Amino acid sequence: MRNVYIQKFISYRHLTVELVKKGIKLKYRRSYLGILWSLIEPLLTMAVLTVVFTKLLGRDAQGLHIPFALYILIGRLMYSYFSSGTKTAMRAIRANAPMIKKVYVPKYLYPLSSTLYTYVIFLISLIDLFGAAIIMGVKPSWYMLQAIIPLVLIFFLTFGVGMILSTVDVFFRDVEYIWEVVSMLIMYTSAIFYTINRFEGWMLNLFKFNPLYRLIEGFRDSFSGQPLHPYGMLYAALFSFATVIFGFFIFYKKQDDFILHI
Amino acid sequence: MGKTILNVSHVGMRFNLSKEKVDNIKEYVIKLLKKELHYNEFWALKDISFKVEQGDRVGILGLNGAGKSTLLKIISGVFKPTEGNVTVEGKIVPLLELGAGFDRMYTGGENIFLYGTVLGYSRDFLKEKYDEIVEFSGLGEFIDVPIKNYSSGMRARLGFSIATIVDPEILILDEVLSVGDRKFKKKSLNKIKSMMKSNVTVLFVSHNTDQIREICNKAILLEHGRLIAKGDVNDVCDYYEKLIEEEYDIEDLPKKMRKKIKQKKQQGMTAKPSETPQPETRG
Structure with missing residues (x-):
């Protein structure tokens, strides 16, 4: 049974690649700088956020092992992948309705390719991070290799959440507006442009139970030459895989009804 | 037999x-409570x-x-x-409404690869057959124009050309x-007839x-x-x-x-x- 699914996926790999390409191509079509925007945009927002939070609000993070700008950049890159990945995946089924109505293609390919193409853009934008790290004089260390773990996990987390959202979105459009608010909440509990040192009690737990925060924290640790937080990473891993499993579960349960609602 | x-x-x-169509939660809940959700x-x-x-x-x-x-x-x-x-x-190669599965923002050429892979062909294979497809569709230089500017006839011609590039079983x-147009109709009828010789099921x-x-x-x-x-x-x-x-x-x-x-x-x-x-x- 599992073999059949894997075989099917392999036979559709060309389509997956083509859909990923389509996403990237169409995103930057008709802009002069094209995919360069995936590099420019994070740098500009990093600059803005750094100026706002250090100069205007006079808040420099203490006790950090990396420059504050880098701290912000990591958080912003990871959060914006999660946010754009889940949002495009959420709309994937509805956006591809004309195709779904006419030709048979395994439907999970649509949220999967959406998550994948935003992931590719995310990986490209990581060039910024390495560039910034070099300029800001961050010393390379073996700990940086750890970054692969949160990098992989964030893909699964985004994909799982995207599958759930895309299923729900077919039946209830409201989720698009709800998710807008929820992702804002997730943003503030991911500590992108501040540290969690000032918080305690339940406020602190809000961060600690946010798997996205745990992933961002892991990535930052890797760049500040520190080992990963084992329990935090384990929690994020379990959470990510659980969402993928749950995502596939409700997607498969409901996918035959999609066609009647799009 | x-x-x-x-x-x-x-x-x-x-x-x-x-x-x-009930597609938001508020309506759904209201209808559920009022028991009006019958179909x-x-x-x-x-x-x-x-x-x-x-x-x-x-x-x-x-x-x-x-x-x-x-x-x-x-x-x-x-x-x-x-x-x-x-x-x-x-x-199976389904030709349900030709041109379904095309992306409007994509050019004709890009859509050959998109639609071709939807039908399960590999990219290399499509590269090989690209010229043949363009030739059969008769689109010429329009192949580099986004599909959204195509007429329905042009779209249909491209769709037909991609789908029939290989003899499918069904x-x-x-x-x-x-x-x-009549010319393309005749051309595609001939194509179908030649496929019929190779024992395709239609x-x-x-x-x-x-x-x-x-x-x-x-x-x-x-x-x-x-x-x-x-x-x-x-x-x-x-x-x-x-x-x-x-x-x-x-x-x-x-x-x-x-x-x-x-x-x-x-x-x-x-x-x-x-x-x-x-x-x-x-x-």
């Missing part, structure tokens, strides 16, 4: 026709069974709303039937020969019985979601033409209907001479 390549057994498809059940297809052997060309006839497209969508896997099942052996044609929907007679060797007739006739193409086409002309009571059973046709035919034949004015016998 070839092997059975497509087996449709007792297929039924039910749609819930809600009066208005009108509608069987688009009911108890359809037939078999298609390799090399058969089956015409599918029926008036609008008879369930032809629903049937094709079930066979091609877009719909999952409410009951019954469909087994297919081999690769080719599903839904009214595709009714688009495009499911062909059209309202044009002449076309069906030309391409198909068998036919089925659907009426209000039920299969009311199947068999040799000429018999079914005759029957269909009669049906349109004389507007039979569609609820009747097929056998009864056939008898009726025969009776009417005979009546018609005997009645005809009586229409000519009889020499009046007057004193």
Whole structure:
């Protein structure tokens, strides 16, 4: 049974690649700088956020092992992948309705390719991070290799959440507006442009139970030459895989009804 | 006698026709509480069974709303039937509304790769066949223009060219020969005919019985979601033409209907001479 699914996926790999390409191509079509925007945009927002939070609000993070700008950049890159990945995946089924109505293609390919193409853009934008790290004089260390773990996990987390959202979105459009608010909440509990040192009690737990925060924290640790937080990473891993499993579960349960609602 | 390549057994498809589309939670909850969430059940297809052997060309006839497209969508896997099942052996290329699966923002050339991979071809293979596809579509330099600027005929031509680049085992044609200009129609008809030589199985929907007679060797007739006739193409086409002309009571059973046709035919034949004015016998 599992073999059949894997075989099917392999036979559709060309389509997956083509859909990923389509996403990237169409995103930057008709802009002069094209995919360069995936590099420019994070740098500009990093600059803005750094100026706002250090100069205007006079808040420099203490006790950090990396420059504050880098701290912000990591958080912003990871959060914006999660946010754009889940949002495009959420709309994937509805956006591809004309195709779904006419030709048979395994439907999970649509949220999967959406998550994948935003992931590719995310990986490209990581060039910024390495560039910034070099300029800001961050010393390379073996700990940086750890970054692969949160990098992989964030893909699964985004994909799982995207599958759930895309299923729900077919039946209830409201989720698009709800998710807008929820992702804002997730943003503030991911500590992108501040540290969690000032918080305690339940406020602190809000961060600690946010798997996205745990992933961002892991990535930052890797760049500040520190080992990963084992329990935090384990929690994020379990959470990510659980969402993928749950995502596939409700997607498969409901996918035959999609066609009647799009 | 070839092997059975497509087996449709007792297929039924039910749609819930809600009066208005409920797609937000508020409405859903309100309706749920007021118990207004009832649907009108509608069987688009009911108890359809037939078999298609390799090399058969089956015409599918029926008036609008008879369930032809629903049937094709079930066979091609877009719909999952409410009951019954469909087994297919081999690769299906569905041409349901040409150009479905194209992206409007993409150019014709990019869509060749997109649609080609949707149909399950590899990128290398499509690269190889690219020129052939462009050539057959006759689009020339328009191939680099986004599809959104295409006319429906151009889109149809491109769709047809991509889908027929390989001989599939089963080719599903839904009214595709009714688009495009006469020249392309002829070209695509010839293409289908040449594919038929290589033993491809064809499911062909059209309202044009002449076309069906030309391409198909068998036919089925659907009426209000039920299969009311199947068999040799000429018999079914005759029957269909009669049906349109004389507007039979569609609820009747097929056998009864056939008898009726025969009776009417005979009546018609005997009645005809009586229409000519009889020499009046007057004193």
